[in-house]
Amino acid sequence: MRTVLDPTAELSPAAQEIQPRPTSLAGKVVGLLDISKPRGDVFLDRLEQQLVRRGCQVRRYTKPTFTKPAPIDLRQEIAVHCDVVIEALAD
């Protein structure tokens, strides 16, 4: 019998349930998260115009840098204030 030691973290990832997809964006608060890549703002400005025209309330957020995960406070703020979030990757 050959036995080896497990080199992994021996963790099973915690499954998180995704919220149900909203049927309509009307009246929802939509967060727009700019990850700080070049021209992400161009893309999000255009999205904001479209969303406002459809009756959404829009809140804008920006990650300090695209190279690192969003700070936990920022994620919490978005979760508290928004119904939906759109994260923009651009170049």
Add this chain to the structure above:
Amino acid sequence: MWLKRGSRIGTGNQECVIAKIKPVDPVTAARHDLGPRASRGSASPQRTRRLNRRGNRQLNHAIHIAAVTQLRHAHSDGRVYFNRKVAEGKTKKEALRSLKRRSLRRLGQSVSVTSSPTRTAPGVWTVAQTPKVALWWRASALKTSRSRSKPGCSRVTIVQRSHGAAGWTAAVPTRTARPHHASSAQRMALSFGSMALAEGIKLQDGLVAVVKRDCPTCATVVPVLAQLATEGAEPLTVYTQDDPTFPPGIDGVVYDRDLTVSWLLKVDTVPTLVRIRDGAETARTVGWDRGRWEELSGLKQLGPGLPPHRPGCGSRTTEPSVAEELDVRFRGPNLRSRRVVLSELEDEMEAMWDRGWSDGLPVVPPTEARVLAMLDGTTREPDEVVATVPPNLVPVTVEKVAINAVLAGCRPEYLPVVLAAVDAACTDEFNMHGLLATTWSAGPVVVVNGPVTRFIGMNSGVNVFGPGNRANATIGRALQLVIRNVGGGRPGQVDRAVFGTPGKYSFCFAEDQAGSPWEPMSVERGLPAETSAVTLFAGGGVRGIVDQQSRSPESLARSYALALGGVGFDAMLVVSPDHGRVFRDGGWTKARLRYELDELLARPGPELRSVGGIAEGIPEHLGDKRLPKYPESGLLLAYAGGRAGLFSAVIEGWVGGRRGSIPVTKEVVP
């Protein structure tokens, strides 16, 4: 917590069970009946059992082995019990289960839960056979003892062997005595006495000799042993390793069949003569040396016809396969990682690949013996947490790093360097998460400085970034495997690189400090000279700089600036010996080269924005002023490479500074 003698759960399996219950906290054990249980399945209560995963799997395994071992012996009371159950109409499987429950009941009765510090009892099993500090560290310690007064040389912490009454003692020469070293030494000091207690072996006060028949010196000293047994003031116990009838004609010979006593006494040569007082060793001698034997025994005229001294032979505990087996038996239970049992039909190399543990190249199967040997490369405890590994932010222990170092093909003496590299990679400044997730090609580049590079034989010369050196090839790979296996960072998953780079298998090299005209990278980055260190840089491809004409530093610096100007991000400039000579002859320091490069690379804004019909460039808001190329010290300078060839190299970096990755330097500690 330990078993009382005579708990009758198996022939020779007590120690196995003790080993398995070692990690069980006594309070939990008392509350949960020691863990392992079988619960009844609901569908057909007579025949099925469902595994209760709340039990202690390791203990369950130990109980199983104990039961199966009893069955092998036709007249053992376990076998009799089993036969009776079968006669009562149970199936063999049910009878075996009954036997296991019976073993467990007896175990429960025989376990004492002590209120003494738990560390003492588990400490029994945390003994290190020897604090096998890696060779390079021993050498480094020697160096220190020669030049202790030199500043910067006193940073080593040595744990050394001593046969004083306390067993192991730690010699901690200097200011860097870290708490876990002290505790480790204390545990080692405690462990001998405790181990003897748990094994039920109390060494008798007096003289203890360890011998084997297959040793001419042992055969030579038989008359001396007889003299000690009959004339000595103190009792003599002889442990024989290979033959219970040897030495003939002496009372008090104990057959150390499984070498437990030899291992506990850390005997590496036979004959070994040890003096025991109050259960602890006070003196020992190895081989035959009349003077020493007379000193230890207090007798005169020992072995009158014998030569004055004769070297001994290797103890059976040092035979390679035996040493490995003993190591696994006594220290294996300290390892906390899950055991993965490979089927007989699996090819073990394929098995590693099938489980997703490989970067694509073959890996070395991390057996307990190999991992234990790897852990001997450091004085750090296996359960010490080294860092929190991205992307899954998993705390990684020394043990897990060691397992991955085995996979990568490291030798034990490389482990301290791997540990330092993991530590550096997992800092917030280095930002391993971003470096892994980026679509850019880069990965961690490990530059090693200091005495450790010589002791482990790293390459800083010919083909320095290429293959051919085991330390260079495996240290960088071990780091990558830790990120892959522990952190969960896998290509195609969190690793989203468009191209990646061959350096992501392993990119690790040593700086050529001996040949360098400049101070080493680690010193430039703030560590004392002669301190071993790793510096991590987020780097990708290597591009060569060809300049075979420049004979002045001014000219060569311009060549460098031209090459560096074309690199989008931070960079590491690696200067070769042929080019280094130009700077040495010209009297340029590293700081001077930096200054000149900064001057040459600074450009006015408009030159960096949409030039030559190319849309790429710096943003408008940076204006027209002259901009530095490396505003946040994003240029590293190293010296390495073969001694012929008027080339240097640029290792392309990644997003620098706080927005991306900042190089990190960490000291390599033993």
